[in-house]
Amino acid sequence: MSDNITIALAGNPNSGKTTLFNAITGAHHKVGNYPGVTVEKREGIRIRGDKQYRFIDLPGIYSLTAYSVDEVVARDFILDEKPDIIVDVLDSTNLERNLYLCLQFQELGIPVIGALNMSDEAEAKGITIDDKNLSTTLGIPLVKTVGPRGIGIDALLDAIDASVITPSDAHSIHYGDEIESRLEVLQKLITVDTAFSARYPARWLAVKLLEKDANAYERLAEHSGAPRIGAAAREAVDWLDKHFGKDSEIIVTEQRYGYIRGAVRESIRIIKHTDFSLTEAVDKVIMNRFLSLPIFILVLWGVFQLTFLLGEYPMGWFEGFFGLLSNFFLRVLPEGLLRSLVVDGIIGGVGGVFSFVPLIVILFFLLSILEDVGYMSRAAFATDKLLHAFGLHGQSIFPMMLGFGCSVPAIMASRTLKSRRDRIITVLITPLMSCGAKLPVHVLLAAAFFPAHAASMVMVIYACGAVLSLLAALLLKHTVLKGDPTPFVMELPPYRAPTLQGVLWHVWEKTWHYVKKAGTIILASAILIWAITSFPAYELSAPEQAELTAAFTAENPGAGEEELEALLETAAAQAKLEHSYAGRLGHFIQPVFRPLGFDWKLAAASVTGFAAKEVVVSTLGILYRVGTEEDEESEGLRDAIAGDPNMRPLIALVFMLFTLIIPPCFAALATMKAEIGAKWMGFEIVFLIALGWVIGCVVYQTGNLLGF
Ligand code: GDP
Numbered sequence: 001m002s003d004n005i006t007i008a009l010a011g012n013p014n015s016g017k018t019t020l021f022n023a024i025t026g027a028h029h030k031v032g033n034y035p036g037v038t039v040e041k042r043e044g045i046r047i048r049g050d051k052q053y054r055f056i057d058l059p060g061i062y063s064l065t066a067y068s069v070d071e072v073v074a075r076d077f078i079l080d081e082k083p084d085i086i087v088d089v090l091d092s093t094n095l096e097r098n099l100y101l102c103l104q105f106q107e108l109g110i111p112v113i114g115a116l117n118m119s120d121e122a123e124a125k126g127i128t129i130d131d132k133n134l135s136t137t138l139g140i141p142l143v144k145t146v147g148p149r150g151i152g153i154d155a156l157l158d159a160i161d162a163s164v165i166t167p168s169d170a171h172s173i174h175y176g177d178e179i180e181s182r183l184e185v186l187q188k189l190i191t192v193d194t195a196f197s198a199r200y201p202a203r204w205l206a207v208k209l210l211e212k213d214a215n216a217y218e219r220l221a222e223h224s225g226a227p228r229i230g231a232a233a234r235e236a237v238d239w240l241d242k243h244f245g246k247d248s249e250i251i252v253t254e255q256r257y258g259y260i261r262g263a264v265r266e267s268i269r270i271i272k273h274t275d276f277s278l279t280e281a282v283d284k285v286i287m288n289r290f291l292s293l294p295i296f297i298l299v300l301w302g303v304f305q306l307t308f309l310l311g312e313y314p315m316g317w318f319e320g321f322f323g324l325l326s327n328f329f330l331r332v333l334p335e336g337l338l339r340s341l342v343v344d345g346i347i348g349g350v351g352g353v354f355s356f357v358p359l360i361v362i363l364f365f366l367l368s369i370l371e372d373v374g375y376m377s378r379a380a381f382a383t384d385k386l387l388h389a390f391g392l393h394g395q396s397i398f399p400m401m402l403g404f405g406c407s408v409p410a411i412m413a414s415r416t417l418k419s420r421r422d423r424i425i426t427v428l429i430t431p432l433m434s435c436g437a438k439l440p441v442h443v444l445l446a447a448a449f450f451p452a453h454a455a456s457m458v459m460v461i462y463a464c465g466a467v468l469s470l471l472a473a474l475l476l477k478h479t480v481l482k483g484d485p486t487p488f489v490m491e492l493p494p495y496r497a498p499t500l501q502g503v504l505w506h507v508w509e510k511t512w513h514y515v516k517k518a519g520t521i522i523l524a525s526a527i528l529i530w531a532i533t534s535f536p537a538y539e540l541s542a543p544e545q546a547e548l549t550a551a552f553t554a555e556n557p558g559a560g561e562e563e564l565e566a567l568l569e570t571a572a573a574q575a576k577l578e579h580s581y582a583g584r585l586g587h588f589i590q591p592v593f594r595p596l597g598f599d600w601k602l603a604a605a606s607v608t609g610f611a612a613k614e615v616v617v618s619t620l621g622i623l624y625r626v627g628t629e630e631d632e633e634s635e636g637l638r639d640a641i642a643g644d645p646n647m648r649p650l651i652a653l654v655f656m657l658f659t660l661i662i663p664p665c666f667a668a669l670a671t672m673k674a675e676i677g678a679k680w681m682g683f684e685i686v687f688l689i690a691l692g693w694v695i696g697c698v699v700y701q702t703g704n705l706l707g708f
C-alpha cells in the first residue's frame, strides 16, 4: 500500500472544484500546463499523518465524451494517468445533472468518491439530501462539503483512506436487457487482450463504443483484435438504432438519466424555497425577450464607466511612482548610456505598462463578479441571437468582453466553446476588441488632436473595434470558416452571491497572465526599442550647429539664449534619431505607409507596435523627445505631437484605427498559437495587417478627398 495517493478532483464546471482544491491543499500547490495545450494544470499536496495526498484540479466537464479541449484534457488525464481515486465534486443544488458525469466515472473502474459540495446552498434552498441512502443506491461513498468554509475536508480525506483499503463497489448501472446483451458480447471480446483491458476497463469501453465515441474507437485500435470488435460494435449500433428507432447514443443517455432520476427520487426532497422564485423573478426582467439586450448593453456601459472612474486614481499613483523613480535615477546616475537605458528604456517602458494595470484589474474584477453572480450566462443568452447573425455564439461574449482588458486571458477563455470552428472564429476576432494596452495610444492622440471630444473619441474607437470584430466574424463565416455555429444547450445557473475569495481568485488568475507578459516580453521589447533608437550614436557637427543656430535666430528674432538652446537640443535629438536604426527603419518602410498618411515616425512606432502595443506610446515618446530635458509627463509628448507639422487630426485617427486593428502583441500571438495552432496564428497576422492597412488607407484617402 503506497502512502502517496493521487486524487483527481473532477466534476462539472462551477461545481466548486477549485475552491475545494484550494481549501484542501492551501498554499502547497503548483500551476503547470497539460502537455501540448495551455489548459492549466493545478497540482497540490496535502499531508496528514504519514500520508501524502496529491490532488489534481481537473478542468470542469459535463461528460467523458470529449468535445472541448477541457473535456479532452480531463478525459485523457483520467484514462492515461490513472489516478488512484476520483473525487467527483457535485453541485448539491443540481444533483440530477451532476450525477450524469458521476455515472461515467463509476464505469472507469477507478474508485469514485462523491463530494456533495455546496451543501450549504442546497440547505438554504430547501433541498434535503439523504446522503446515506443515496450512497447505498449509487454504491459510492458520499461526503457533504462546503468548499469556501473548508467543511467536510477531514471526512473527505477519511473516505479517501477507506477507499484505498477497500475500494468502493460502485453499482454499475443496468442499461436494459437489449443493450446489456450487446455489451456482454463486446466485453467478452475486449477482455481477450489482457494487456489492453488492464488499461481500459472493458465495460466502459463497450459502452463508449455503443455511444459512437470517436476517441474510444481510436483507443480500440491498440487492441489486438480491434477490427473484429469494431465490426461487432457497429453491428450492435445498427441493431439498436433499428430496434429503438433512435440513435444508440441517445438511448444510452436516456438510460443514464432514467437511472439518476430513480436514484434521486429515493434520496432527495425539495421544499420549494423563496430563493428559486427570486431567481425566476429576476430572470423575468433580465431575460425578457425585448429587454435582455438593452440591459446587457447598459451593464457593459456601466462596467466601462466604473472601470475608468475607479481606475483614474491608482493610475495616477503608478504614474507618480514611476515619475519619482526616474527622477531618482536622473539624479544618481551620471549622464550617459546607462542613465538613458534605465530612465528612457526600462522605467519608461515598464512604467507605461504598469500604469494601466489598475484598469485591467478593475475590469476583470467587475467581470468576475458578473460571472460569479451568474449574469455572464444570461449575457450569453441575451446576445446569442445577435451573435448568431454574425456566425458567432452567445458563449463568445465573455471572451470578447475580456478582450477589452487583455487578449491573453480572453483567448484562453474561448476554451469553453464546444466546436472548434466557433472557437477559432472567437479567438481570431477577440484581438479587435481594443485591449488595455492600446488605450494609452488612443488617449494620447485623442487628447492631442481632439481635445474638445477626447473621451468620446476614445469611445468611438472602442465601438469601431467591437463592430469590426463582428464584421470580421461575418467575413470569416462566409470564407475560410464556413458553417453555422453549433447549437449548444446553455445553462442558466441560479443567481449566487459571489464570495470575495472566489472573485479575487478569478481576477488574480487573469491578471497574472498579463503581468507575466509585462515582465518578460514587454521589458525585452522596451530595451530593444531603446537600443534601436539610441544606436548608432550621432552628434551634430560644429558647422551644422552653427547653421541651425543661425536659422533659429532668423526665425525667432526675439528669442533669448535659453530658448535657442532648447530648440537646438531638440533638433539634435531629432537628428540623432533620424540616424538611428529605428529612424532608418522608419524611413525604409515609410513608403508602405504613405497611402495611410504616416510619416517615418508613425511608421517606426507602428513597427514597435507589432511587438507590444504598450511600447507604441513610449516609442513615440522617444521619437519626439530623445535628448531633450523635458519632463516625463505625457503632456509634453502631447504638445510635441500636436505641434508636428506632419500630423493632423485625420492622420491621428488613421493611426488609432491602425493600432487597433494590427495583430496583437507577441504574447497574445503565442497564446493563439497554443490554442488554435500555428496555421491560424499565421492567418491572423496576415489577415489583420491587411485589414488594418486597407481600412487605414480607405479612411485616410476618403478623409483627404473630403478635405479633412
Ligand atoms: P470550479 O469551476 O468547479 O473550479 O468552481 P469554483 O471553485 O471556481 O467555484 C465556483 C463558485 O462557486 C465560486 O464563486 C465559489 O465561491 C462558489 N462555491 C464553491 N463551493 C461552494 C460551496 O460549497 N458553497 C457555496 N455557497 N458556494 C461555493
Ligand code: MG
Binding pocket: 017, 018, 019, 060
Ligand atoms: Mg476551476
